[in-house]
């Protein structure tokens with residue numbers, strides 16, 4: 001699969017020993033050189049080192065051998081295998097280290113900006129790419145929840161499966177980006193990426209901690225909030241320069257995580273002017289909102305400390321995506337881009353011209369309400385969106401169409417109900433990605449947190465029908481928020497990705513006649 005890179009048994013052994021991961025080596029010679037690495041037996045070709053990981057079945061190893069694997073790596077020895085194995089204590093860590101080495105440590109040739117946070121990762125990453133694309137002639141690679149970009153042609157842009165890919169895939173992408181002459185990488189790092197060691201051993205030039213609020217806690221994700229926070233903080237421990245948002249919660253914890261490996265002169269704290277911060281950490285960069293509207297924002301950025309002044313980003317910037325919470329995302333992008341060499345004019349252009357698919361997309365009508373398609377799918381995000389819209393249009397009716405995911409993020413149901421209860425006038429509860437659960441039951445669990453005597457709440461199982469009803473029945477001045485799925489072209493139902501037109505596509509068609 002990956003012809004341009006190679007690694008020998010000896011090199012693998014050195015790496016595993018250095019990191020105390022090796023339990024047993026089944027090799028008689030250490031000079032053998034692998035031409036391929038893979039963790040899916042279906043992708044194995046000649047002379048491949050095959051990683052056995054996760055919910056693994058021995059049949060996959062048989063399959064891998066048939067397809068050309070000449071060795072395997074696993075936490076468990078398969079004594080019947082015809083090929084030798086590296087037996088390790090942690091396959092995810094080992095795979096990440098070996099993948100980086102196999103591709104010649106592409107991170108050394110690709111300065112990387114990494115974003116973590118419960119909300120705003122994708123938006124901030126898109127802002128940053130839009131700015132740095134100006135500075136570096138579009139040569140900025142991207143690893144985001146929406147798209148992965150490793151080059152300049154259309155075949156170098158693919159839809160992502162995960163927010164942060166499996167380590168082997170991540171290093172493959174980074175290698176490809178380097179081969180394609182890309183100059184930088186902007187990436188999102190999820191807490192799961194740390195939990196599953198997908199980025200083990202990877203160091204970033206700049207790491208940004210945007211915010212944290214309870215999410216991703218439950219079966220298959222994080223057992224507790226403390227675990228979630230700990231995983232997210234690992235980004236800072238692995239970054240040369242740390243950027244922290246003073247407006248969020250847990251700043252003390254987050255600051256000390258950054259400080260464990262980063263000198264104070266390389267820690268930058270930004271915050272909204274006049275906001276009460278949790279601690280008295282001095283803010284390096286302050287921003288204030290000059291204008292908010294239903295279509296865009298304007299902010300003023302002011303450096304407060306010497307190190308921040310050196311970035312030369314003081315000024316007024318227009319932000320093309322509405323939502324006051326996007327102001328913080330934009331400031332983070334301005335700081336990281338300046339650290340990577342962007343000029344204020346490039347920052348200005350990037351912030352004004354970024355669009356993010358499914359994030360506060362606006363669809364205007366002539367005779368009905370204004371429709372927003374937004375990815376908000378938990379309390380923090382839906383509350384931010386509704387709170388912002390309610391402030392902007394205090395007289396219009398706010399209608400929300402949403403469901404919630406099944407089998408994960410169970411606490412989102414309460415959060416979505418709470419956010420609707422606080423700021424909406426009407427809600428259509430519908431189907432999101434129900435997985436193996438009953439969407440009606442999920443909707444009921446959302447509705448349990450809404451005072452339905454005040455917020456008119458209706459359950460309509462078919463998502464397109466719910467959107468159509470809400471949009472066509474809206475009146476001029478009303479705001480309709482289609483939340484949770486953005487551009488997703490499918491609904492995850494019972495283990496299958498069932499094709500779905502997509503919220504944005506449905507709304508785009510609907511508003512044509514309105």
Ligand SMILES: CC(=O)N[C@H]1[C@@H](OP(=O)(O)OP(=O)(O)OC[C@H]2O[C@@H](n3ccc(=O)[nH]c3=O)[C@H](O)[C@@H]2O)O[C@H](CO)[C@@H](O)[C@@H]1O[C@H](C)C(=O)N[C@@H](C)C(=O)N[C@H](CCC(=O)O)C(=O)O
Nearest residue numbers: 039040041053054055056060162163164190191192196216
């Ligand atoms: C169901 C589940 O929990 N899967 C996770 C798990 O996968 P796994 O290794 O057990 O994979 P598996 O599908 O059971 O297969 C086992 C192995 O057999 C191999 N196989 C399989 C079939 C075959 O024929 N041959 C074969 O060799 C597979 O390639 C795989 O290596 O461990 C992997 C290690 O990193 C995860 O990537 C993966 O996350 C799934 C895909 C997932 O959706 N995770 C979500 C929760 C996630 O990570 N989300 C975050 C965003 C959320 C956040 O902000 O925190 C993200 O980064 O996207």
Ligand SMILES: Nc1ncnc2c1ncn2[C@@H]1O[C@H](COP(=O)(O)OP(=O)(O)OP(=O)(O)O)[C@@H](O)[C@H]1O
Nearest residue numbers: 118119120121122123145325359374375376381384
């Ligand atoms: N800084 C923020 N604070 C609160 N809400 C935000 C913030 N930024 C974005 N949002 C809201 O969260 C939604 C998702 O934004 P975005 O995709 O940028 O975040 P993310 O961290 O990548 O999310 P996810 O992990 O869910 O993919 C947006 O559509 C918006 O509703």
